[in-house]
Amino acid sequence: MVWTGSEPVLRSLLDPGSGILGTGSRLFRPQGGSGLAAVHSLWDGFVVPYARFTAKALGSAVRSWRPDVLVVDQHTPAGALTAHRHGLPWASLAPGLMELGRPFAELEPWIEERLRGLWQRAGLPAGAYLDPRFSPDLVLALTSDVLAGGPHPEQYALVGPVLADRPAQPDFPWERLDPTHRQVLVSMGTLAEEVTADFLRRTAAALHRLGPDVQAVVVAPRELWPAFPAQAVTVERAPVLELLARGTLSAVLGHGGLGTTGEALTYGVPPVLAPIRHDQPLVAARVAAAGAGLRISFEQAGPEEIAQALRRVLDGPALRAGAERLGAELRAKGGARTAVDRLELLAATAARRENPMVQTIVPDPAQTLG
Template sequence: MTSVPDGARSLRCLIVVPPLAGHVHPTLALAAELRARGHQVAWVGPEPTLRPMLGPDALVHPTGIRLFREQGGGGEAAIRSLWQGFVVPYARFTIKALDSAVRSWRPDLVLVDQHAPAGALVAHRHGVTWASLAPSALEIGRPLRETPDLEASLEELLRALWRQAGLPVAEYTDPRFSPDLLLAFTSRALTGEQPFPAHYALVGPLLAARPTPPAFPWERLDPDRRPVLVTLGTLAADVAGDFHARAAEALRPLADRVQGVVVATPEVLAALPDHVLGVPRVPMLELLERAGLGAVLCHAGMNTLCEALAHGVPLVLAPIRHDQPIAARQVVAAGAGRQVDFATAGPGELREAITAVLEEPGYRVAAERVRQAFVADGGARAAADRIERLTVARR
């Protein structure tokens, strides 16, 4: 165990995160680093959902569990649906349990995912230092500035949450943005050299082994063919449509040298042709480390694309909604991938994009450049350093 550095002390860190894999997984790495330094870590959320992702030893302050409205649409409609149908209702549902957790566990620091704003409200109420976790490209650098009506409507939703929590209006602080520390799980290799405030720390992706990785048929990987992963993440089943079929057809003429690994629902898997390997889930990090992936075709979800780039694997990106178009543009600007239209790209266009990132060396060179930048950013180690510096400064 690493000792707590001079000037610091053992901390109690409470993590407030939505019960979604893309938000929870980075906190595993952060928690492991903090615990290795002698700090204590706990989470707040629905235990039946969090426990399989966190493992049996994690301390979870339970909130109970309820269903939330399906997110729908694309563009502005999808972002409004995300906030109105999930983020705000989840905040209202969890705030009482959060308040109880802060009262009973008495954390020194609350680490608040930007899509779990109740954590910031409760921390402010109790005078506890809080830091923001930014796991996506949607909430840093004001990417919504070109849609001022949408930006203003989200601001009003957050101000309403503040008022409903009984907090003084004059003390309002946007709960997405801690005034003291924001940890963004991205890199200037992707965002570019836009200016960020000094308390923003772009630490790159936070990667750690998952407690319960899914099984995978390793014996079915063909050593004579280069694997290409096709995945739309965990939340796109409602809009996937025939994308997997188009991707499988795109890979058919390449089947002598490329093996598609397609992640999809059981209904879709049943209809896939034999030249691709269909699975319901993959152990993503292990697959990247063991399989020698040639490329990843995905929806530009931040976790998926950062995990691929952290292993130097180039991408074909078919963004669907939320922050995905922003993230896709960043990867293309970095030279590490190609972008296609999720709804309209046919097999021929998909095949041309896949072939390009497999065969044109510039994409892999750029992906390797991003990988090296991620290493330099420091990941969980850098995040923990910033947390310790913040708490020393606030003593």
Template sequence: MPASTPPGASLRLLIVVPPLAGHLLPARTLALAWAARGHQVAWVGPESALRPVLGPDALVHPTGARLFREQAVGGAAAVRSLWDGFVVPHTRFTLGAVRRAVEQWRPDVVLVDQHSPAGALAAHGAGVRWATFAPSSLEIGDPLGGDGELTSWRDGVLHGLWERAGLPADEFTDPRFSPGLVIAPTCRELAGLDRVPAEYALVGPLLADRTELAFPWERLDPDRRRVLVSLGTLSAEVADDFLRRAAGALAELPDVQAVVAGPAVAGLPADAVAGERVPVLELLERGAVDAVLCHGGMNTVAESLVHGRPLVVAPIRHDQPVTAGRLAALGAAVHVDFATAGPEQLHAALRSVLDDPSFRTAAELLGRQLLAGGGAVAAVERLERFARAPH
């Protein structure tokens, strides 16, 4: 008889995720829900990146840390540089540590971020079942738009990782997609899928309480609408010029107050509230903002949509252009060019999502579709069934 884990027994989950906030935060939410069911969690990654997010009590199998090459901003060049400049070297750098963690901690299941293929390679080599975690829209559906040359190039990269890991060629499995379970914090509509494969669990956003941040709530004007501006942590090095252009647009919206998650750049209206760390989720939960101007990171997008807030999206790299295009097609956002959109275009885009109720209606619909996935509870229930199934 195939072995299976008895119902009620505690299960061990090893999470392999890149040291990027947009990947770590939803994985942390899933891990908290997993632990709340009486199971154990361990992580693999650089302590310097994981510890501030996970806290002092998390069990982290360290990989060490290293710098990676700067990545291109858009198009096919961005996809190539993501893999050549980060995913491939990160996989090679961490594979030994991930293999040791699998061998020493003996997990029942490994949860592998799509951009940390070392987890799939190590789990397959050890005969341990693994599930995919897909917090980015870049690998779901056909975001490359049928670009055969780019797809062929990436397939070669994936086979190269498999071969370099010393795994049998006739056992090749795309390390981005577990054949048994793919967990994605999205919905069918936002992912652009006509059909959802049986192994997919589209659970919607994985939201959890964040660290409490001091915020001057008293400075918010109750008689005006407010726009939240947030460009995420990954884009800090390229954000300043865009924020100055956004400031020019906001200065021409006297009936709107700006809340900026970032530096108070020159040109911002005097009543704008700016800070390097802003409680984005709490602002949305309190209904303190009416629209969001962002880079299109999935966490910010999902948080905005589940609170029914339309967006202006200026994507920078990776999956952000894909997400921006889908949001615009679904009527929940205006898509602008990060590099070239000037104050006038940003002003017009913000005025559209604030004044045209169809944007908010579309955002509310997408928010309901996302929430229907069940969130962290649905994710861990599906992961638990997968971990307990006979094999």
């Protein structure tokens, strides 16, 4: 197995012996706005230019390694175009609901125009066009039926969250966690820091209202740390999976990204979600509809509303029971084991068998959705 993408980013995420073929690195303008404007920003500011930037390197990687299968993030269409050019099967990786849920269906013609432009730029025949976001062989979605909706075509595999080990964070102050307190994780993602400062200040005021028996682990820029209660653990990065696995978290406050939301639900922890953009409103709406968490307004919720929402998930057994039900569904999907089984089945049908290598093409996490 070999990975392609930004080598510095991948080195920080993978085991030391992992195979990496770098595509080079460049900065793309930050994603901004909300609603339709955010989708325009995503595609014109990242997806299309990133595909153009990585196309040559991906072609070289495929010619060099001759993989049996490629695994391609839905927002890195250059991987799918490369697979098509070389006659290789590929699996689409859907880490969110942005493409599965189509929350902005009115933009589909606009998106298709950009994808057809990339198809033409890759030298592929116009008459053979297919949407590079959706492999005809396999679409791996890191979610479940309740969250993804449906029905979906038969090549879709809803595998739930992939809960793999992550690099340790030795500087996390574990000694400050007080087991006599109910603990809340506050994390609004790392890709929307330009718009989250005001919400985090409102959250700080809400935490003061909750009283001394609640301890928050807050992911926030250093300049905001003084606003939070003295018992709060303020950090720039948090080991989310390890915190969940220890069973000490009673609630999560986040922006509705499918990653952290799915992980919290997998461990039966109900979230309060304040969606900002992209698929986050859709995720928040479906979690709330399932009775597994609450949705509040990112722009309008004040300290008292945030505090009340946190009290409801901390004190409400119905919401915790809903989170545990949805978590059981997510766990039943099999996660990494199911994804591997489906990839092995796809690889078994590949024409090339002399090199049993799976090539995974991923975007630079620093430039993707929150």
